[in-house]
Amino acid sequence: MRCRDCEQYLPDFVTNALPKAEMQVVREHLKTCPRCRKEQENLHNAFVLLDDAKQFERASTPAINLLPGIHARISARKRIRTPWVSVPRIARYAAIPLAVLIFALYLLIPTRFDGKDEQIFTEREKESLLRGIDAESLSIEELLAIGGTSFEEISSSSIPDLPDDAFANAQESLIPISESDALSYALITADPEDVLESLPSEVSEKILEDFEKHSML
């Protein structure tokens, strides 16, 4: 064995981490090589110091429990999907185009209301719908649905501001109702003040006019 080869084995020789056969080869070399014996002695001293320091460091450091912290971080970073559940790669890749397709279909297919289904919009949705609304392009049913109401509801209680007789007249006038009238009903039931404020002034004036016209009936 050459000294250079012996050096590579020495740390593990000193710490008894070598297999038996290699231990024997190193031992034989050390018998005949004072230089490597000196290296062995130095390494032995180093490991004594290292072992002492390691023991001391371990003893002076309290045990750790990182589970609560890890749980907290996982909860904080958790995404909608459970990250470690094995999902086939192809399904993962297909998920995004599928979502886009569904969204595109949702946008493309016009929504129809039969006037009987209760269509509930959140305030934000109502506001956003009404802000960009073009009364000419929507059916009466759709306009009423935006207001969260229907013909039946209009005829019963959704125009509380109207006097009783005016309400009866308004009820009668529902059948030939125009788009703009329907829009005003929709707006009334949506939340008149907020909605009117969010509309362009010419539109809101028109609606107010219609509303007054109905009140006068």
Added chain:
Amino acid sequence: MYMAYRENMTEWTDKELVTRCKSGDRHAFDTLVIRYQERIYWIIKRIVRNHEDAIDITQDVFVKAYQKMSSFREDSGVYTWLYRIGINMSLNHVRKRKLRQLLSLDDLSTGISSTEQTPAQDCEKEEIQRLISKAIDRLPEKQRLVFLFRYYDELPYEDISTILGTSVGGLKANYFHAVKKIEAFVKNAL
């Protein structure tokens, strides 16, 4: 019954736990954390030389492992995998810290927390420990890592070779030179 299931889990092999983790068993993941948190913490602490940073990075290692568990291909053992994540994160942390120090964004002393610095208690062991830490710090990166893996964590050379991408022969030479340098540094300082 459930408690018995959880208790049994501590006796499960890493492979069994990983399989459980992949199917969404949170307790299997917790068992892995409990099994390896100390070892991962210590190896990280020896690289970053700061208790708070080591705790922080160790937690991040397990969070990352949790998130990436489904993509863990099990070419190596889970411990080697965690180890590798820990080493990469610690080295990144140390490099960033050095960069910040170079740019003078941090005080030069921030690398080592107050808990690392020995108060003047004239404790010989503390002094030796401090010197050893300093000696390890001065080693070239590869030698330092080989020393940490081999001495403190007693990893087989084959595992270290997988982690560092170096031949076993090269690792043995690195280990020898690392111990020699540490010994020389401490001897000169005492």
